[in-house]
Amino acid sequence: MFQTSAKTFSVLAATASAYRRVFLVGLRRYCKKTSTKLRVSEALSGAQLGADVKGWVRSVRPQKNNIFLHVNDGSSLQSLQIVADAKLNDPLLTFGSAVEVTGILKKSPHQKQPVELEAEQIRVVGECNPVNFPFKIKKRHSLEYIRQLPHLRCRTNAFSSLLRIRSEATAAIHSYFKNNGFVQIHTPIITSNDCEGAGELFQVEPSGPATVDDESFFSVPAFLTVSGQLHLEVMAGAFSRVYTFGPTFRAENSQSRRHLAEFFMVEAEISFTESLEDLTKVIEDVFRSATERVLARCAEDVDLFHRHVTPGHRVSPDGRSISYTEAIDILHRSSEKFTFPTDWGCDLMTEHEKYLVKHCGNVPVFVTNYPYDLKPFYARDNQDHPKHTAAAVDLLVPGVGELCGGSLREERLNLLMDRLKRVGLEDTYNWYLDLRRFGSVPHGGFGLGFERYLQCVLGVDNIKDVIPFPRFSHSCLL
Numbered sequence: 095m096f097q098t099s100a101k102t103f104s105v106l107a108a109t110a111s112a113y114r115r116v117f118l119v120g121l122r123r124y125c126k127k128t129s130t131k132l133r134v135s136e137a138l139s140g141a142q143l144g145a146d147v148k149g150w151v152r153s154v155r156p157q158k159n160n161i162f163l164h165v166n167d168g169s170s171l172q173s174l175q176i177v178a179d180a181k182l183n184d185p186l187l188t189f190g191s192a193v194e195v196t197g198i199l200k201k202s203p204h205q206k207q208p209v210e211l212e213a214e215q216i217r218v219v220g221e222c223n224p225v226n227f228p229f230k231i232k233k234r235h236s237l238e239y240i241r242q243l244p245h246l247r248c249r250t251n252a253f254s255s256l257l258r259i260r261s262e263a264t265a266a267i268h269s270y271f272k273n274n275g276f277v278q279i280h281t282p283i284i285t286s287n288d289c290e291g292a293g294e295l296f297q298v299e300p301s302g303p304a305t306v307d308d309e310s311f312f313s314v315p316a317f318l319t320v321s322g323q324l325h326l327e328v329m330a331g332a333f334s335r336v337y338t339f340g341p342t343f344r345a346e347n348s349q350s351r352r353h354l355a356e357f358f359m360v361e362a363e364i365s366f367t368e369s370l371e372d373l374t375k376v377i378e379d380v381f382r383s384a385t386e387r388v389l390a391r392c393a394e395d396v397d398l399f400h401r402h403v404t405p406g407h408r409v410s411p412d413g414r415s416i417s418y419t420e421a422i423d424i425l426h427r428s429s430e431k432f433t434f435p436t437d438w439g440c441d442l443m444t445e446h447e448k449y450l451v452k453h454c455g456n457v458p459v460f461v462t463n464y465p466y467d468l469k470p471f472y473a474r475d476n477q478d479h480p481k482h483t484a485a486a487v488d489l490l491v492p493g494v495g496e497l498c499g500g501s502l503r504e505e506r507l508n509l510l511m512d513r514l515k516r517v518g519l520e521d522t523y524n525w526y527l528d529l530r531r532f533g534s535v536p537h538g539g540f541g542l543g544f545e546r547y548l549q550c551v552l553g554v555d556n557i558k559d560v561i562p563f564p565r566f567s568h569s570c571l572l
């Protein structure tokens with residue numbers, strides 16, 4: 095009896111295993127035929143059975159019977175683990191090579207990696223000679239090192255995380271404005287105005303002979319924009335709440351860790367705004383909502399930064415507000431030896447900004463009501479003699495200094511005209527005066543440097559490490 099049942103059992107077992115094999119071969123064929131093209135992030139969610147994944151090899155571990163690969167396509171920080179039979183190994187399968195892998199997604203026994211792809215086929219799409227490839231497997235390259243390789247640095251974990259965060263922050267900022275009734279305006283890149291009046295302009299001219307009549311191309315001097323503010327003010331006169339988010343340019347001869355010749359600025363202009371508090375509230379809200387979304391949706395990428403690149407960094411969205419006059423008092427009372435003067439009327443320099451942020455407990459600090467003469471012609475006069483101030487505000491943040499600047503705009507025709515007359519710009523800005531002649535309203539706006547915002551959130555020391563292709567004096571690589 096026992097013998098018979100053992101025999102029956104072994105027959106049944108053999109049949110079952112034959113069926114299993116047939117089933118698996120069938121399943122594999124099916125998967126190969128029906129494999130779905132997946133991004134690594136989708137494959138990691140394990141929703142599909144048969145998968146076709148393309149990306150770049152981040153690690154290769156050949157073993158006796160198997161070969162293990164990690165493939166990344168930029169869709170997430172995590173790479174997908176690939177397990178393949180050793181016979182699929184190929185000498186061209188190296189760190190950095192581009193591959194296409196087809197196979198079956200399976201649950202993985204490893205906690206950190208919920209699924210892995212059992213490869214049926216691996217195709218090397220683009221080889222990568224590991225000897226010449228400037229990145230080495232398993233090595234953490236410094237931001238300074240990868241900065242020298244602007245065409246390749248997006249292949250590193252740190253920089254691809256940064257660029258995903260940058261993309262999410264961009265979307266978050268657009269969402270904030272969309273959800274709060276702002277209209278997006280594409281302000282021009284080429285303009286004939288120097289909004290800030292600081293003269294840090296790049297002039298635009300064609301590279302060849304300009305026009306047949308030998309005039310300059312636009313017939314007036316034209317520049318790359320330093321700020322979209324004045325164009326936004328035009329639009330705020332019709333849409334009430336407008337914003338722009340695009341590249342701006344400053345011909346500042348600086349190689350500092352906070353300056354770029356081309357940077358992205360988030361600018362908003364809000365009609366019917368009568369107090370600086372209303373303005374700082376919007377700045378705070380933009381900062382808070384973008385930061386909360388980035389921290390929630392890019393948790394892994396942010397964590398990578400805070401663990402390996404900028405350890406110990408924390409971002410605090412809750413800030414303080416002090417007036418310029420209080421700021422000067424604080425600087426006077428400090429025992430610090432400053433290089434630049436700290437008298438009332440002097441501009442706050444980086445050393446002062448740093449000190450003020452530290453003094454206020456390393457949180458964002460709004461400094462309000464600057465001396466009138468320090469601010470451009472558009473800033474609203476507080477008419478508060480003898481200490482004459484303008485309703486302007488700067489937001490200073492830890493590690494970065496000035497992140498954002500804004501003001502109420504002078505909406506009173508006579509005051510604005512007088513000021514423009516004094517600086518000889520009355521004719522140039524006649525169109526701007528029209529905005530005050532025809533339905534002028536109290537309004538205000540601000541500009542927030544997007545790269546400085548990223549520096550602040552991630553704790554990145556050098557602004558060149560938060561923009562895909564940095565441009566600064568003596569450097570325009572690629």
Ligand SMILES: NC(=O)C[C@H](N)C(=O)O
Binds near residue numbers: 289290361500501542
């Ligand atoms: N839109 C703004 O208020 C920014 C300001 N015009 C600046 O460039 O600093």
